[in-house]
Amino acid sequence: MSALRCLRTLTSSSGRTSLRVSSSTRRSLTTFVNSANHRSANAFAVGGTRGFKVSSCARGEGASAADIALVSKLKEEIKYEKETAAEVGEPEFIKEFESHGTWKIHESPGQDEVTLTRTFGNESIRVMFSISDIDGSQNDASEDEVTENEDGTPFGGYPIRCSVAITKPDGGALTFDTLLQEGAFVVDTIPYYSDSALGTDLTAEADWKRRGLYIGPRYDQLDTGVQEEFEKYLEERGIGEGLAMFIPEYAEYKEQKEYLSWLKGVTKFIEA
Structure with a gap:
C-alpha cells in the first residue's frame, strides 16, 4: 500500500478495508430501491405482468444493490487515485535514476x-x-508510524526483501x-x-535443487x-545507500500503478 493511501486510510473512517456501507450510501440505495419499487408497481398497474420492465442494471444477471454500491465505491477510489497520480505526475526520481545509465529497470x-x-x-x-x-508492512501501521520525507510526503519505513545475483x-x-x-x-x-544457471534460474526445478545445497553461514x-x-x-557495484533509497520509492510508485489497474479491472468485471 502506498504511503499516501496508507495515510488516507488511517485518517478516514471509511477506509477500503471496511465492508460497512456508509449512511450516505445506504440512503442512496434506499432511494434507488424505493424508486425501483415505485416503477415496478406502476408497470403492473398499467400493463399487468407482461408490461413489467426491469432496468438493465437489475435484470437478474448478477447486478444487485450490493453490486451497485461496490461499483460506486470503486469508481470513487479510481477518481481519487487518478487525481493523485495527476498531481504527482511522472516522478523525477525515476528520470534521475535512469539518466545515469547504470541500471536498467525491468517490469511488466x-x-x-x-x-x-x-x-x-x-x-x-x-x-x-x-x-x-x-502491502503487509503498512497494513498494520499506526498513524504515529507514518513519517515524512524531506518534501513533506508520507514515507513508510517498510522492509523489502531483495535478491542480488x-x-x-x-x-x-x-x-x-x-x-x-531504513536505507540500507x-x-x-x-x-x-558453481553453476550460474542454478543460482539465477527462477524455475521451480532450480528452486527445488537449491533447497538441498549448503548456502553458507548467516552473514x-x-x-x-x-x-x-x-x-x-x-x-x-552500486549496491548501497543510493539504490537502497531508490527501491522503496519505485516499489511504491509501481504498486500505485498496479492498484489503479486492479481497481479498473474489478470494476469492469462487476459491471459486466
Missing part, C-alpha cells in the same frame, strides 16, 4: 516483481524485489539474500553456486572484518 504490467540489471566489468548483476512486500561468464553465481530497510541492504546469507556470524569487506564489495 500486472506483475509484482521488479528487476534491476547492470554490468560491472565482466560481471552481470541482477537485483530483484517484489512490490507485495510493502552476481554472475561471471566463466560460470558461477554469488548471490546475496538481503532485507532492504541488510544481508542475511550469501549463497554461492552476522561472519568475522566483522569479512562483513566490512563484503559491504565494500557491494558498494563498489
Whole structure:
C-alpha cells in the first residue's frame, strides 16, 4: 500500500478495508430501491405482468444493490487515485535514476516483481524485489508510524526483501539474500553456486535443487572484518545507500500503478 493511501486510510473512517456501507450510501440505495419499487408497481398497474420492465442494471444477471454500491465505491477510489497520480505526475526520481545509465529497470504490467540489471566489468548483476512486500508492512501501521520525507510526503519505513545475483561468464553465481530497510541492504546469507544457471534460474526445478545445497553461514556470524569487506564489495557495484533509497520509492510508485489497474479491472468485471 502506498504511503499516501496508507495515510488516507488511517485518517478516514471509511477506509477500503471496511465492508460497512456508509449512511450516505445506504440512503442512496434506499432511494434507488424505493424508486425501483415505485416503477415496478406502476408497470403492473398499467400493463399487468407482461408490461413489467426491469432496468438493465437489475435484470437478474448478477447486478444487485450490493453490486451497485461496490461499483460506486470503486469508481470513487479510481477518481481519487487518478487525481493523485495527476498531481504527482511522472516522478523525477525515476528520470534521475535512469539518466545515469547504470541500471536498467525491468517490469511488466500486472506483475509484482521488479528487476534491476547492470554490468560491472565482466560481471552481470541482477537485483530483484517484489512490490507485495510493502502491502503487509503498512497494513498494520499506526498513524504515529507514518513519517515524512524531506518534501513533506508520507514515507513508510517498510522492509523489502531483495535478491542480488552476481554472475561471471566463466560460470558461477554469488548471490546475496538481503532485507532492504531504513536505507540500507541488510544481508542475511550469501549463497554461492558453481553453476550460474542454478543460482539465477527462477524455475521451480532450480528452486527445488537449491533447497538441498549448503548456502553458507548467516552473514552476522561472519568475522566483522569479512562483513566490512563484503559491504565494500557491494558498494563498489552500486549496491548501497543510493539504490537502497531508490527501491522503496519505485516499489511504491509501481504498486500505485498496479492498484489503479486492479481497481479498473474489478470494476469492469462487476459491471459486466
